[in-house]
Amino acid sequence: IAGITQAPTSQILAAGRRMTLRCTQDMRHNAMYWYRQDLGLGLRLIHYSNTAGTTGKGEVPDGYSVSRANTDDFPLTLASAVPSQTSVYFCASSDNSGSADTQYFGPGTRLTVL
């Protein structure tokens, strides 16, 4: 069992380009999340999905979009990347969306926008 996988591991991207970060989980978790982690700021929620077919906005959703076509996959898209989106991106999943459910994190994608 792989848990949560993310791709790519790292990427350097020119400003204005479109980029999709991939996230796949094999735990059949209902809820999935995307966070960004920046030095001195900690983890911040970008978007989330409580179940397949639904998505919601987190704390910092601007410039990002997500889709949840099935249970396993939760891609994050930057339509037109800007340098302020340089960050480490973590995907996470939990069995359900309740506050008692532990979130399991992927290994992260390090994105640099020039």
Next chain:
Amino acid sequence: KNQVEQSPQSLIILEGKNCTLQCNYTVSPFSNLRWYKQDTGRGPVSLTIMTFSENTKSNGRYTATLDADTKQSSLHITASQLSDSASYICVVSARGNNRLAFGKGNQVVVIP
């Protein structure tokens, strides 16, 4: 203002020594508090979870405490090892809300 404050921001300790990390929170109504360990270049991994009625929880050499009245938690690392070098993140959940409040982490470096 961040709802979860951690201290110290960073510390260096000698291998074999103990250390204690602090977490103060304002999240309300409180549901649970977790400590996560994040190794460099990796995603966070859950160490402990405590609900309102629990005031201590251990996971090997890691012991977490919770005082829900004063809204404080601590993570104690006993007999530190080089592999304990990591960021330790305090995460608090509110009742009826699946959003997590993250602290900025305590960066621990264990030196031989």
